Amino acid sequence: MSALTSAHPLQSDRLLRNRSAVQAWLYVVLVVLFALVMVGGATRMTGSGLSITEWKPIHGVIPPLNEAEWQEEFQKYQQIPQYEQINKGMSLDEFKGIFWWEWAHRLLARGVGFLVALPLAFFWLTGRLEHRLKLALVGLLLLGGVQGAIGWWMVASGLAERVSVSQYRLATHLTLACVIIAAVTYIARGLATYSQGPASRNVRRAAGVMVLLVLIQIYLGGLVAGLHAGLSYNTWPLMDGAIIPGDLFAIDPAWRNLFENPKTVQFVHRMFAYTVLAVAIWHAFATGRAEPASTHARRAWVLVALVLVQAGVGVGTLLMQAHMHWALLHQGIAMIVLVFATAHWRGAKGAYPLPVAVRS
Numbered sequence: 071m072s073a074l075t076s077a078h079p080l081q082s083d084r085l086l087r088n089r090s091a092v093q094a095w096l097y098v099v100l101v102v103l104f105a106l107v108m109v110g111g112a113t114r115m116t117g118s119g120l121s122i123t124e125w126k127p128i129h130g131v132i133p134p135l136n137e138a139e140w141q142e143e144f145q146k147y148q149q150i151p152q153y154e155q156i157n158k159g160m161s162l163d164e165f166k167g168i169f170w171w172e173w174a175h176r177l178l179a180r181g182v183g184f185l186v187a188l189p190l191a192f193f194w195l196t197g198r199l200e201h202r203l204k205l206a207l208v209g210l211l212l213l214g215g216v217q218g219a220i221g222w223w224m225v226a227s228g229l230a231e232r233v234s235v236s237q238y239r240l241a242t243h244l245t246l247a248c249v250i251i252a253a254v255t256y257i258a259r260g261l262a263t264y265s266q267g268p269a270s271r272n273v274r275r276a277a278g279v280m281v282l283l284v285l286i287q288i289y290l291g292g293l294v295a296g297l298h299a300g301l302s303y304n305t306w307p308l309m310d311g312a313i314i315p316g317d318l319f320a321i322d323p324a325w326r327n328l329f330e331n332p333k334t335v336q337f338v339h340r341m342f343a344y345t346v347l348a349v350a351i352w353h354a355f356a357t358g359r360a361e362p363a364s365t366h367a368r369r370a371w372v373l374v375a376l377v378l379v380q381a382g383v384g385v386g387t388l389l390m391q392a393h394m395h396w397a398l399l400h401q402g403i404a405m406i407v408l409v410f411a412t413a414h415w416r417g418a419k420g421a422y423p424l425p426v427a428v429r430s
Contacts, residue, residue, distance in 0.1 A: 085424070088198040089261040095189050096258035102185055103251050104405055106178045109171070110247070111401045114240070114295060115394045118171035120152050123229055125222040131180060133173050143169065152233045179218060186211050202422060206257055210250065217246050237296025238329065244292040248285055251405060252412045259416035268420035269357070269366040276353045277366075277415035280373065283346045284408050290339040291404065299332035299339075300392035306385050309337060343381055350377045369414045376407045 113119050122130070123146045134140040144165045147153055153160070190207050193199045199207070224243045227236035268274065294300055309315045310333070318334045321327045327334040354370040361367050380403045387396040 085200075086263075088193075088200075091198065092193055092203070093258050093261040095193070096254050096261075099182065099185055100251065100254050100258065100409070102178065102182055103247070103254065104402075106175070106182060107244075107247050107251070107405060108398060108402055109175045109178055110244075111398050112394070113171040113175045115397055116168060116171050117152075117156075117234075118168035119175075119225060119235060120150060120228045121147055121165065121168040121172045122176070122225075123147060123150060125225070127180070127218070130176060133169075140166065150229050151231065152228065155233050176221075179221065183211075183214055183218075186214060200422070203257065206253075210253055210257075213246070213250050213253070217243070217250060220246060234298075235296065237293050237335075240296040241289050241292030244295075245285060245289045248288050248405070248408055252281060252285070252408055255409050255412040256416050259413045260419075260422045262421055264365075264417065264421050266365045269364070269418040270360050273357050273360050273366055274415070274418045276356060277370075277411070277418045280346075280350060280353060281408070281411045281415050283342075283349060284404075284411050287339070287342050287346050288404055288408065290335070290342055291401075293329060293335045294332075294339050295397075297330070297332045297335055298392075299336040300388060300397070302332060303336055304388055304391050306388055309340065343384060347374075347377050347381055350374045366414075366418050369410075369417060373407070373411055373414055376403070376410055380404060380407050 122143075124130070134143050140162060144162055147165060157164075186207075190199075190211065194204065220239070220243050224235050224239035227239050228234050269277075303309050303315070305311075307313070315333065315337065318331070318337060319327045320333075321331050328338060329335065350370075351374055354367070354374045357364075357370040358367045380400070383396070383400050383403055387393070387400045390396045
């Protein structure tokens with residue numbers, strides 16, 4: 071019998087029920103966050119992200135309700151460079167097609183805010199939250215607010231001089247969304263009960279490094295998406311006929327190529343994918359040696375399998391010239407890899423310890 075169930079049975083049962091309820095809520099949040107990121111990806115792929123040119127956190131939940139309001143919204147869109155240079159002459163019905171994607175993305179984002187805030191208040195006020203969770207969950211709520219502001223900061227970059235949003239801001243927006251997803255996963259998995267104790271310190275650290283590497287790769291993917299870098303050099307394993315193509319540092323100063331040269335950005339994304347896979351394989355072998363026949367070792371190999379699947383889909387996306395379905399599949403599996411890597415990391419560290427009142 072575990073320490074949790076052997077000490078103070080009534081308190082332990084109550085704690086388990088509370089942890090289970092909070093965990094279930096966080097898993098619902100995680101599913102909605104996944105949907106939000108996927109709708110955001112579809113919004114980007116359909117060129118819909120600039121269709122709403124104002125940020126109205128409260129009033130913006132109500133879409134145009136009549137012909138006059140639709141015309142007013144359309145006229146605002148007609149004032150930005152994207153319409154003038156790319157979509158000039160589009161019909162109102164065509165505008166509605168891109169409007170609804172962006173509106174749905176913003177509506178989901180607002181919904182996540184309520185999905186976090188209201189249950190958080192309920193669990194807090196009814197005494198169902200352990201003290202250790204309060205600050206973390208409030209931090210999640212605040213991160214969500216920051217993410218909303220960054221979303222508008224991203225959109226604003228495409229309203230004046232550009233025909234699309236800044237790749238810097240898009241990558242930042244995507245990466246912060248993934249940080250929030252990882253944080254929700256980490257907290258939720260800490261509330262689980264584990265049949266096996268924590269892994270060794272080296273395994274825990276390596277699992278944490280894997281999460282960091284996945285986040286970096288997602289950021290690099292955001293730069294690729296922002297620059298539409300997946301639409302060119304659609305061969306593999308060679309790129310532009312070579313393993314290391316030329317003109318990777320054509321822009322001066324050289325550092326700008328890492329963020330603004332589509333060729334360099336795609337090359338770095340490719341090379342870092344190989345790095346993530348290599349580190350995942352090394353981590354799996356090392357975990358197998360340190361924790362033979364353990365849950366930690368099995369999870370490390372599942373992570374390798376997921377990274378391999380993601381690499382394969384990434385190659386497919388490249389060969390298909392970033393077709394929308396392939397690109398969204400690539401993004402979705404990236405989220406799955408991140409969630410699993412985070413769960414593996416949290417599992418290697420074990421569940422949250424018992425409160426003092428239950429242990430005593």
